[in-house]
Amino acid sequence: MPQQDRAYATREAILLAAAEEFDRLGYDRTSLTAVLARAGLTKGAFYFHFPSKEAVAAALIERQGELWAEVRETWRARGADPLTALHGMFVESADRMAADVVLRAGVRLNADREIGYPGVPSTHVMWEKLIGTYLADAADRGHLLPGVDPEAVARTLCGAALGARLISSATTSCADFPDRIREVLGHVLPCVATAGWKLPGSQSASEGPIRP
Template sequence: MPQQDRAYATREAILHAAAEEFDRLGYDRTSLTAVLARAGLTKGAFYFHFPSKEAVANALVERQDEVWSQVRESWRGRGLDPLTTLRGLFTESAERMSADVVLRAGVRLNAEREIGYPGVPSAHVLWEKLIGAYLAEAAEGGHLRTGVDPEAVARTLCGAAIGARLISSATTSCGDLPARMRELLDHVLAGVATSAGKLSGSQSASERASGP
């Protein structure tokens, strides 16, 4: 294996091992010793790639930022109606969280940091605004019932999604998060969508299955 490939593989092994520990215990309770043991590496190999545990955590947070940016851009570019796009965003996000410990760890680390810095704009607030924009578009297109407040629905969806993630993380390591998210979407959107909105949402699963 070329040296560059070995270096990349070692860095990924460190990130994956650290992610498993961070996902299980959080930042404060994760020790560098545990990460090294899980990765099967020496301190020298670790410090060649990262100067500290904090640097690994930073890399994981950056990785999840990149993933979410890609997911958002992917769904925005599909030209679907706003409610179908919302379903797709929520569903794919849950599936990725369930399957990828590196992503889960990055999300947990980012959330822990936001708790420690009140008043700083958080990823949760940014997601809430994004969801609200899609719901406002749905309202303009006649896909939400008269009198429904898109911002209130956005707050409800975002808060419930965070709660679902926390419970799923604590009980199944996010194994049942996709199912929880489908239940959430079905119940919340059923209460606010018009017949046209419900129809577009019900088509989302088949569209996703046949799409990219």
């Protein structure tokens, strides 16, 4: 294996091992010794790639941020209507978190270590605002029922998603997070959308989602 490939593989092994420990115990209770043991690496190999446990955590947080940007761009490029895009981003995010411990650890680290809002990480406040823009766009296109407040729906979805993640993480290591998110979306979106919009997967063969 070329040296560059070996270096990449070692770095990925460190990230995976650290993610598994962070996901299991959180940042404070995870020791560098446990990460090294899980990865089967020496301290020298570790310090070649990362100067500290903090640096590994930062890399995991950065990776989850990059992935969310990719998810948003993917759905933007599909040209779906705002509600369909919103539904798709929620579902894809939940599916990925259930399957990818590296992503899951990055999300936990990012949430656990922010201090901008007492009890609520600022990332969730950012997502609340972003989701609100999708819902406002849906309202402008006539896809929300009259009187529906896009910001209130955004708060409802974000609060439900945060609670679902915390409960799922504590009980099933996020294995049932996708089901929980689909339940949230299945109850909330049909109650605020006009009759012309159908929950993805629920329309008949002759129907399709509203297009821009």
